[in-house]
């Protein structure tokens with residue numbers, strides 16, 4: 183049995199997720215996966231391969247017609263010990279989602295409430311999940327969270343539409359971190375942003391991960407980005423994980439032909455010298471390039 187001391191945060195075994203419509207779609211097929219405490223795990227693969235279904239499945243965020251038909255998900259909480267995620271329902275499930283696992287989605291405008299101030303939205307999270315926190319405590323925590331993600335505290339009393347896209351995404355990250363989760367699922371968190379802002383947000387995410395130690399499941403079509411920021415990358419195709427490797431292993435010695443095909447579909451990875459250094463950021467991936 184896995185214990186917290188093994189450093190495993192999330193243990194997924196034989197997970198099967200189907201979409202039950204007129205025709206059943208087998209979106210996730212008997213996936214086994216171990217996510218380590220504090221690691222950034224990238225989920226790579228073409229559109230429709232099941233990345234989001236897998237990530238939402240392990241956090242019980244799926245809605246009908248999605249059905250988990252087999253498998254188990256165990257979250258090794260650093261305080262409470264193992265939690266059988268798939269057996270959670272109602273209040274314990276809602277609490278699990280904010281307190282242990284948080285989500286950052288692509289369009290912050292869709293996740294933030296346009297008619298409620300940022301402060302009130304954070305307040306909502308605290309009053310629901312941290313009822314012991316008084317008004318002063320909530321104010322202090324809200325200010326601290328904004329500072330953490332590099333948003334001026336005076337924005338707390340503003341509204342989502344008054345913020346730039348990058349600022350909004352930072353606020354979303356602050357909300358996700360509000361209850362100090364051990365895992366943050368990020369589904370294309372920077373896709374809607376321009377490249378410069380995207381780089382700033384990515385740098386912020388990796389810095390916060392260093393500082394706070396949460397694990398990240400990072401979903402994106404951007405394989406070069408994953409090579410740069412991930413500790414390990416799972417390559418998915420048609421509901422299965424074909425290969426799970428470090429960026430170095432994947433970049434220099436991918437085992438599965440499909441992984442090689444996927445890498446080859448990014449000219450920036452296979453092109454001429456210097457092509458790994460994208461948009462002024464740190465070189466991707468964080469691996470030594472071969473001299474050839």
Ligand SMILES: Nc1ncnc2c1ncn2[C@@H]1O[C@H](COP(=O)(O)OP(=O)(O)OP(=O)(O)O)[C@@H](O)[C@H]1O
Pocket residue numbers: 201203207208209227228229230231232233234235236246247248
């Ligand atoms: N609500 C739904 N009803 C039926 N099938 C669905 C539904 N949502 C997703 N699917 C199917 O499940 C499979 C996996 O989809 P999923 O969105 O998880 O893939 P993805 O890799 O995250 O794709 P993308 O990168 O485009 O977001 C696809 O075949 C998709 O068509």
